[in-house]
Amino acid sequence: MYNSEASLKTAKVRVGLVGTGYAAKFRSEALLHDERSHLVAIAGNELENTQAFAQQYQAETVSSWEQLVERDDIDLVIISTINRDHGAIARAALTHGKHVIVEYPLALDVVEAQEIIDLAKAQNKVLHVEHIEILGGLHQAIRQHIEKVGHIFYVRYSTVAPLHPAPRKWTYNHEFFGFPLMGALSRLHRLTDLFGEVFTVNCHQRFWQLEPEYFQTCFCIAQLCFTSGLLAQVVYGKGETLWQQERKFEVHGEQGGLIFEGEKGLFVQAGETTPIEVGTRRGLFAKDTTMVLDHILDGTPLYVTPEQSLYTLKVAEAARRAADTGLTIFIKDI
Numbered sequence: 001m002y003n004s005e006a007s008l009k010t011a012k013v014r015v016g017l018v019g020t021g022y023a024a025k026f027r028s029e030a031l032l033h034d035e036r037s038h039l040v041a042i043a044g045n046e047l048e049n050t051q052a053f054a055q056q057y058q059a060e061t062v063s064s065w066e067q068l069v070e071r072d073d074i075d076l077v078i079i080s081t082i083n084r085d086h087g088a089i090a091r092a093a094l095t096h097g098k099h100v101i102v103e104y105p106l107a108l109d110v111v112e113a114q115e116i117i118d119l120a121k122a123q124n125k126v127l128h129v130e131h132i133e134i135l136g137g138l139h140q141a142i143r144q145h146i147e148k149v150g151h152i153f154y155v156r157y158s159t160v161a162p163l164h165p166a167p168r169k170w171t172y173n174h175e176f177f178g179f180p181l182m183g184a185l186s187r188l189h190r191l192t193d194l195f196g197e198v199f200t201v202n203c204h205q206r207f208w209q210l211e212p213e214y215f216q217t218c219f220c221i222a223q224l225c226f227t228s229g230l231l232a233q234v235v236y237g238k239g240e241t242l243w244q245q246e247r248k249f250e251v252h253g254e255q256g257g258l259i260f261e262g263e264k265g266l267f268v269q270a271g272e273t274t275p276i277e278v279g280t281r282r283g284l285f286a287k288d289t290t291m292v293l294d295h296i297l298d299g300t301p302l303y304v305t306p307e308q309s310l311y312t313l314k315v316a317e318a319a320r321r322a323a324d325t326g327l328t329i330f331i332k333d334i
Helices: 022-032 047-056 065-070 083-095 110-123 137-149 186-195 284-298 306-325
Strands: 013-018 037-043 060-062 076-079 099-103 127-130 152-162 198-208 217-226 231-239 246-253 256-261 264-269 272-276
Touching: 013 022, 013 065, 013 284, 022 037, 022 047, 022 284, 037 047, 037 065, 047 060, 060 065, 065 083, 076 083, 083 099, 083 110, 099 284, 110 127, 110 306, 127 284, 127 306, 137 186, 137 246, 137 256, 137 264, 152 186, 186 217, 186 231, 186 306, 198 306, 217 306
Parallel strands: 013 037, 013 076, 037 060, 076 099, 099 127, 152 231
Antiparallel strands: 152 246, 198 217, 217 231, 246 256, 256 264, 264 272
């Protein structure tokens, strides 16, 4: 997969990073500890912050992502910035012959996402959309125990994060973050990865806000009917008007249930409850980064494909349309 003329045994993957936030920090640390990579340059939104961030990782500061993707001394671009810009940066990086890692979502528009996937194939470059929720302890525990519950008829996944006061940051900005279940695509992707194709989607959302661009609270609830007949409910909320934190995943089957709350899991049957060990969420960005480097240098398979992420984005688009119209949306129409 790696097209450099340099020897694969001696060459390092030269990396350009867009972003200076939470994900960018973990990406930088992973690259710093992997001798197969070299973090060359970093672009961020604010020059002073970017310079301070880049200095920690012995990287050069670039004034814009447009300049970064054009550089000849970069093989791989990692996109860890606001959701709104993911698609534009990925497209530009691929056009300039770079491999791409992008934190989900690939784009906030389904058509744009498809075009970027097609471009990556045409350029013969790696395009990896990060979905570390699949690598985490919760997801692995669900997979390990899911057959025990028998035929599954209902799933509920709720992540509610009260925050007082709400920050005035990009994750609370309509344009920068996107529709809630696109910006937080992992809430849907965990379900599509486990349960397959979705038939219809219903969704409702509400925002509390004092100005047009930024909100103080969002609350979104979606109902997914899978082609298997499974009914799933997804609750996503954050901000000031919420009062109880919740991170809960429930799987209800005809022979038992799986209940995961926080870092604890239970397998429940009539008259019997068995604890389930849930692995850590730590180190997942490093694991993801290592797997992409393995893929670029050695051709080893990745744990998720861009097409799988795109399918979930279509489910999120269905939820957005359902929330806007109040109608049931069929996935085949997306």
